[in-house]
Amino acid sequence: xSDAELSRLRVVPARHPGRIxxxxxxxxxxxxxxxxxxxxxxxxxxxxxxxFFAESIIRGLLETLKLTVLAGAVGFGLGLVLALMRLxxxxxxxxxxxxxxxxxxxxPLLVQLLLWYNLGYLYERISxxxxxxxxxxxxxxxxxxxxxxxxxILGLGLHQAAYAxxxxxxxILSVDQGQLEAASALGIxxxxxxxxxxLPQAMRAILPTxxxxxxxxxxxxxxxxxxxxxxxxxxxxxxxxxxxxxLPMLLVATVWYVVITSALSVGxxxxxxxxxxxxxRTLPPTPxxxxxxxxxxRPVSAGAPA
Amino acid sequence: xxxLTSLLxxxxxxxxxxxxxxxxxxxxxxxxxxxxxxxxGLVEIRGVRKSFGELEVLRxxxxxxxxxxxxxxxxxxGSGKSTLLRTINHLEPVTSGxxxxxxxxxxxxxxxxxxxxxxxxxxxRQRTEIGMVFQSFNLFAHMTALANVAEAPRRALGVRRRxxxxxxxxxxxxxxxxxxxxxxxxxxxxxxxQRVAIARALALRPKVLLFDEPTSALDPELVExxxxxxxxxxxxxxxxxxxxxxxxxxxxxxxxVVFMDQGRIVEQGPPAEVIDTPAHERTRAFLQxxxxxxxxxxxxxxxxxxxxxxxxxxxxxxxxxxPRTTPEDRx
Numbered sequence: 001x002s003d004a005e006l007s008r009l010r011v012v013p014a015r016h017p018g019r020i021x022x023x024x025x026x027x028x029x030x031x032x033x034x035x036x037x038x039x040x041x042x043x044x045x046x047x048x049x050x051x052f053f054a055e056s057i058i059r060g061l062l063e064t065l066k067l068t069v070l071a072g073a074v075g076f077g078l079g080l081v082l083a084l085m086r087l088x089x090x091x092x093x094x095x096x097x098x099x100x101x102x103x104x105x106x107x108p109l110l111v112q113l114l115l116w117y118n119l120g121y122l123y124e125r126i127s128x129x130x131x132x133x134x135x136x137x138x139x140x141x142x143x144x145x146x147x148x149x150x151x152x153i154l155g156l157g158l159h160q161a162a163y164a165x166x167x168x169x170x171x172i173l174s175v176d177q178g179q180l181e182a183a184s185a186l187g188i189x190x191x192x193x194x195x196x197x198x199l200p201q202a203m204r205a206i207l208p209t210x211x212x213x214x215x216x217x218x219x220x221x222x223x224x225x226x227x228x229x230x231x232x233x234x235x236x237x238x239x240x241x242x243x244x245x246x247l248p249m250l251l252v253a254t255v256w257y258v259v260i261t262s263a264l265s266v267g268x269x270x271x272x273x274x275x276x277x278x279x280x281r282t283l284p285p286t287p288x289x290x291x292x293x294x295x296x297x298r299p300v301s302a303g304a305p306a
Numbered sequence: 307x308x309x310l311t312s313l314l315x316x317x318x319x320x321x322x323x324x325x326x327x328x329x330x331x332x333x334x335x336x337x338x339x340x341x342x343x344x345x346x347g348l349v350e351i352r353g354v355r356k357s358f359g360e361l362e363v364l365r366x367x368x369x370x371x372x373x374x375x376x377x378x379x380x381x382x383x384g385s386g387k388s389t390l391l392r393t394i395n396h397l398e399p400v401t402s403g404x405x406x407x408x409x410x411x412x413x414x415x416x417x418x419x420x421x422x423x424x425x426x427x428x429x430x431r432q433r434t435e436i437g438m439v440f441q442s443f444n445l446f447a448h449m450t451a452l453a454n455v456a457e458a459p460r461r462a463l464g465v466r467r468r469x470x471x472x473x474x475x476x477x478x479x480x481x482x483x484x485x486x487x488x489x490x491x492x493x494x495x496x497x498x499x500q501r502v503a504i505a506r507a508l509a510l511r512p513k514v515l516l517f518d519e520p521t522s523a524l525d526p527e528l529v530e531x532x533x534x535x536x537x538x539x540x541x542x543x544x545x546x547x548x549x550x551x552x553x554x555x556x557x558x559x560x561x562x563v564v565f566m567d568q569g570r571i572v573e574q575g576p577p578a579e580v581i582d583t584p585a586h587e588r589t590r591a592f593l594q595x596x597x598x599x600x601x602x603x604x605x606x607x608x609x610x611x612x613x614x615x616x617x618x619x620x621x622x623x624x625x626x627x628x629p630r631t632t633p634e635d636r637x
Contacts, residue, residue, distance in 0.1 A: 182444035185395055186510065187434035187462035190426060196461070200448045278448040278490035 060235030074157025079164025437507030497528030
């Protein structure tokens, strides 16, 4: 075949008629659902709009965020410690970690919350001091210490820790043993081996599930309404108890949960991208870079360094 | 004097002539021969035994590795040669016996007849004097080549980041990879990864460098670039212990060749003896197998080989039928 012939050759993209049919069907269904949302007056979007930025709702929302952050920090911080304990060579240490996960994964979250809140019934006073001396640092009635907020953080956090421990342990186990061996052979101390060599590589396996857990926790905080703590869900309940506008108020809460989850999902994308450095040969362009490339302002370089 | 030249400035055999196919950067970094500043590297292995459960992998090994010498360990797979290498830096604690580096017992503190097991920080300090290069590279996958090389000096020796990276740059230049300092391991070829791994092992300025089959995981055309780097280290007078299947490389580079089989040293000596005129039947059979496996040479394929192996080779290489020899050394 001559060069001229070769240069005349042209690629005709394959057609996918099935895809087009499917796209039309999905599009029609989505339109129907959206139409019903928009036109069915019983959704009462007017009420939703009226309450969406109400001061009490925003206060509840901040409370929900605070609970998520604190319980998440307790959960993943303790979870990391438990995961490292579980991998310890000492059977006592790994046994303690196993037992913790066993207990806190077997008890319903609701029970844990109520137990913490009612700790004062079990132990009337809490005091911290040096045994056999008169030195005490803290001595208080348990019921004064155990606010709904503290009970919620303990309940949610410890429950989360039991799950986080297992998922962090799974991530650590997914890292090639050769990495640890090389680090040991280079004389790198145990702490740096864990924190600088193993954990960053384990993050790739940990992150997708961890974000699942955090997003679950955001909505999981709504269970704290049993302690009458005024987070988003409890606030909404208070309002519809008064106004009887149950569905629109539930929508207010739902839309806020959707907003939080969406923000977390965007964060997840970029954090996962960060930890995939070195794991993939070249990082794919971010959506923003792709958009820019489409608009022709800046070409996407395939081999952009991370 | 830069850390690098002092690193490579060893006593004895530093003749400074790299082989002609070494990457140019390696040749450029060749130190001039000098007799000063010997950093030692005498490894003494005495009566070492190692068992994994029921299985005894090392059955009494005695071996002395002199400073500045290159020792190649050959042997069939399962002969315990990799395990022996790993006992030298205490990655595998021995079951009995002693290993010492410049008179210092590895992994234990000797107190008369008592051996006190060392705590981890002490073991780690000892390991900084013994570099290791793995068959599967084991580069830190989430770090750039530069960070890989700089990591151990920073974490194990507490060197400042800036200094560690400056030294890492020199070492990457030594292995001919100056342009790859920002690449992640997965963006490098196998041969490049292994050269980064060698630079990483050199970064602690070890007294001894251990190579565990450094080219076994490489494509054939990438083997030579790694061997060239090792060759240049050898001619710079670094103490090297190399477990390898590259027989011709071992003959070229090694001062001493050790042949192991079934957890014992079968014979040892200069390459001219062990490789060219092996005294033991098992050594001959092994060399035969390895040579025929890599480059079939029908006229060699018969001499003194194990009958079973010759039979299987016949099927593969169409060599003439082998005369049956009676192995005298098959205990």
